[in-house]
Amino acid sequence: MLRYDNYFIPKSLDEYFNLLTEVKDYRIVAGCTDVLPWAREGRAGNVFIKNIIDITNIKELNIFEIHKDKIKISATTTFQKLFIDPQIRKDIKILPQVSVWFADDQIREQATIGGNIVNASPAGDGSPAFLTLNAQAIIMGRKGKDIYERKISLDKFILGRNKVDLQGNEILAALEMDNTKGYGASFEKVGHRRSLVISTVCVSCVARTDSSGKLFDDVRIAVAGVREIPCRLEKTEKFLQGKEINEQNILQASVLDLDVINARSRLEYRKEVLQNFIIRAIIKSVSEKIIIKENYFEKTKIQKLEEVHA
Amino acid sequence: MHKLTINLEVNGRKINKEVNSHYRLLDFLREDLDLTGSKEGCGAGECGTCSVFVDGKLVKSCLMPVAKASGKKIETVEHQGTPDNLSTLQKAFFLTGASQCGFCIPGMVMAATSTLRNNPKADIEEIKEEMGGNICRCTGYQKIFDAVELARDVISGKLDPKALEEYSKPEASYLGANVKRIDAPGKVTGRLKYAADMKMPNMLHMQVFRSSRPHAKIKKLDLSKAKAVSGVEAIVTCDDVPGIDNFGVFIEDQPVLAKERVRYVGEAIAAVAADTLEAAKEAVSKIEIEYEDLPALYDPEEALKDEILIHEHYKTNLVKHIPIRKGNVEEGFAKADLIVEEKFATQPVEHAYLEPMAGLSYVDSDGTLVIVSPSQNITHHRHMMSKIMDLPINKVRFIMSPVGGGFGGKEDMIYQGMLALCAMKTRLPVRYVMTREEDITSTAKRHPSRTNYKIGITKDGKITAVQIKMLADGGAYGCSTEGVMRKAAILGAGPYKIDNLQMDTFGVYTNNTPSGAFRSFGALQTEFATESILDICAEKLNMDPFELRRKNMFVAGDLTHTKQELNSASIGTVLNELESLASWEKGTPNSRGASRKDLNGKDNRDSCFLGARLNEKPEASGGVK
Numbered sequence: 029m030l031r032y033d034n035y036f037i038p039k040s041l042d043e044y045f046n047l048l049t050e051v052k053d054y055r056i057v058a059g060c061t062d063v064l065p066w067a068r069e070g071r072a073g074n075v076f077i078k079n080i081i082d083i084t085n086i087k088e089l090n091i092f093e094i095h096k097d098k099i100k101i102s103a104t105t106t107f108q109k110l111f112i113d114p115q116i117r118k119d120i121k122i123l124p125q126v127s128v129w130f131a132d133d134q135i136r137e138q139a140t141i142g143g144n145i146v147n148a149s150p151a152g153d154g155s156p157a158f159l160t161l162n163a164q165a166i167i168m169g170r171k172g173k174d175i176y177e178r179k180i181s182l183d184k185f186i187l188g189r190n191k192v193d194l195q196g197n198e199i200l201a202a203l204e205m206d207n208t209k210g211y212g213a214s215f216e217k218v219g220h221r222r223s224l225v226i227s228t229v230c231v232s233c234v235a236r237t238d239s240s241g242k243l244f245d246d247v248r249i250a251v252a253g254v255r256e257i258p259c260r261l262e263k264t265e266k267f268l269q270g271k272e273i274n275e276q277n278i279l280q281a282s283v284l285d286l287d288v289i290n291a292r293s294r295l296e297y298r299k300e301v302l303q304n305f306i307i308r309a310i311i312k313s314v315s316e317k318i319i320i321k322e323n324y325f326e327k328t329k330i331q332k333l334e335e336v337h338a
Numbered sequence: 339m340h341k342l343t344i345n346l347e348v349n350g351r352k353i354n355k356e357v358n359s360h361y362r363l364l365d366f367l368r369e370d371l372d373l374t375g376s377k378e379g380c381g382a383g384e385c386g387t388c389s390v391f392v393d394g395k396l397v398k399s400c401l402m403p404v405a406k407a408s409g410k411k412i413e414t415v416e417h418q419g420t421p422d423n424l425s426t427l428q429k430a431f432f433l434t435g436a437s438q439c440g441f442c443i444p445g446m447v448m449a450a451t452s453t454l455r456n457n458p459k460a461d462i463e464e465i466k467e468e469m470g471g472n473i474c475r476c477t478g479y480q481k482i483f484d485a486v487e488l489a490r491d492v493i494s495g496k497l498d499p500k501a502l503e504e505y506s507k508p509e510a511s512y513l514g515a516n517v518k519r520i521d522a523p524g525k526v527t528g529r530l531k532y533a534a535d536m537k538m539p540n541m542l543h544m545q546v547f548r549s550s551r552p553h554a555k556i557k558k559l560d561l562s563k564a565k566a567v568s569g570v571e572a573i574v575t576c577d578d579v580p581g582i583d584n585f586g587v588f589i590e591d592q593p594v595l596a597k598e599r600v601r602y603v604g605e606a607i608a609a610v611a612a613d614t615l616e617a618a619k620e621a622v623s624k625i626e627i628e629y630e631d632l633p634a635l636y637d638p639e640e641a642l643k644d645e646i647l648i649h650e651h652y653k654t655n656l657v658k659h660i661p662i663r664k665g666n667v668e669e670g671f672a673k674a675d676l677i678v679e680e681k682f683a684t685q686p687v688e689h690a691y692l693e694p695m696a697g698l699s700y701v702d703s704d705g706t707l708v709i710v711s712p713s714q715n716i717t718h719h720r721h722m723m724s725k726i727m728d729l730p731i732n733k734v735r736f737i738m739s740p741v742g743g744g745f746g747g748k749e750d751m752i753y754q755g756m757l758a759l760c761a762m763k764t765r766l767p768v769r770y771v772m773t774r775e776e777d778i779t780s781t782a783k784r785h786p787s788r789t790n791y792k793i794g795i796t797k798d799g800k801i802t803a804v805q806i807k808m809l810a811d812g813g814a815y816g817c818s819t820e821g822v823m824r825k826a827a828i829l830g831a832g833p834y835k836i837d838n839l840q841m842d843t844f845g846v847y848t849n850n851t852p853s854g855a856f857r858s859f860g861a862l863q864t865e866f867a868t869e870s871i872l873d874i875c876a877e878k879l880n881m882d883p884f885e886l887r888r889k890n891m892f893v894a895g896d897l898t899h900t901k902q903e904l905n906s907a908s909i910g911t912v913l914n915e916l917e918s919l920a921s922w923e924k925g926t927p928n929s930r931g932a933s934r935k936d937l938n939g940k941d942n943r944d945s946c947f948l949g950a951r952l953n954e955k956p957e958a959s960g961g962v963k
Contacts, residue, residue: 033340035405065382069775132471223470
């Protein structure tokens, strides 16, 4: 059971930073969908924190801007907003795709993208999707009376399990990401069930072909669930750049980064799933314009993989 | 306790109230407003029994601090309809029989309402996807989905609202007829009160101090700091039991609260009754204990050696051995062309009823001890309680509250003794509601089993002899182990004619969580072995598995393994039905059939995907420069 004496909902950054200097023993929350299940038997148990500071009503954090090249959205944006917003659905297809796999409709109404990132769970679903959008974390802090802002790329912001690069009184304010209009996208995830499940493996992919529709132009893939920190698959991406879209190239690409897996359990399973997910995600992200000669979904990929190696 | 003031609207009613600052929206609705249609099945956002609308958006109220709800409009299941004026969705849930135990149903009604509000034309995939955050344990979901589709069609005008009243009037038989489930209106509207929903004036809250050790002597138990917590009315231990402190369904081996030693992790040692839940929890955290660890048993094979004894005075760890002897197995095996020997094992299983254990106890004006709980066996519990409390049977009353799913899990008496002790000691009503975690840790599970199987069979598929030995882990206390062993022995060899049968089932004590009653009561474990080995035999004999079973199945007039004559036998009908539903193609169990009618057929579901509400098909999103 989580117990606290005060629940603060500051309305401005100034009010927020003032609170941090006034109260001791506090925890910052947003959607609360992680902190409440955490304070239960088997995890943290009965927890008492004197002050809870809820950042979801800070007016300066009410950011939702979609520009031609970039989008800038607040850390307190809910996943359901990413799922239902018409512009996002049209142009940044990876965001509704990751959202539909994120928890369930009801939790998405509360859970925020900032909370998901700052929690830095190795199995977090949001980060790999944001990584494929070259996300920059916008961080705000206050020195004396001056509020400052700094930007850091998301892959550098996440330092490890439950660890991110926030110093002093800093807060993750927003994310700035690529507007991937014209890109296809695919989010692949597996866990013990369909809704409300922690990823065993998840893969995010955004990609587009060249204007002929025959060559890969830009492919970006990121994974989570298989290692401490989510990451992009750089060798795979580089290999595919400019290559013809065909079975051989996709299969060859799919094995290049399997060594990113560094999980505590079920290594072989994760490896097999990851490779299949990479193949499927690439195909789905570009498949409107290409004809896949054979049905990838019914074949045993691992067997094909051995042929590739031979 | 710290308070905060909130202003909000609940079901159209404006409310300005001081509440406990750490309350979740769910606590506020249930404890302060008595809107108990929102249930707490897990408290961790997993089950959806607490779903409510906040400013028109469906959320899980167990994940929302009440402070967040201030200034918002809340809508709960109580606002959706009343038993005499049901909403369209509620009528549909009523008609399709979607409410069984009913505990998940208020949340389901809310999730379905949200789904159809968001898209009145939602197709079945969208419905499944959007309701994915709500769990049901009884129905297998089909009746719930049927209800939502029915309501959708009525709302869209595709179906006449009269379709919501189409109950059949059974004349000859109730079998196969859709009769009105009379308890449904109370369930679909969230009006039915389960034990955790009940409240009495001056009611205390009970919390339990549990063992962290699998097997240990209790050297010292210090309650002084716990008793000093403000609000604590009583703390009970085994010393407070007035009568015979040994109970059990078959063997009376269990104390109400651990006596001198603990035998499993999660065993109750002391129970605190306090004026608030928070005070009771705080007191539990202040109980001090010293253990002297004893060697523990986790393996039933080890338990059979009796080197470590779980209950010393029994001189053995064997709870029950049930033998069945029929014919002569040696002669039977001699006649066989093929002998197959295999080992099978099954794991412990949690019942996972949606309603966690809960109960309320009080002493009536005439001194009668009353216990209200979702017990599946109240008469027996009443007899046990009369001995424990040293009260004549007419001074013990059990009231069965609605059971929010049991599956056998609420058959063994688990917490009612502690509640009764607290009520008797304080003479105040006492309520106890387990958390999901506590329920999973401390209550009985399905018996884990290990089965050694030997079967003799002729080359044309007639069983000549069967020898089965099953060893089950009964855990720390007897509970229903004896009965489970009996059923496992009687039914385990399956509905087949076996002239020579030697069946032995053994239940033993270990320091694992007690095993108890669970659907099929032991038959599942042994029958799993039987059906598996028959498939292995069919494979080895190059025979169709249905044919093999038909050659050996019971028919009317046959004698069962315990020599009862059967007036009828339905296994033949079941096999025919199964064969057709599975689109089975004749062949051995390991063959895959020539035309694979089982694949991509009408009865096959597409592979698992999400995204029914996305613009593009999940197969393709196609990006081009």
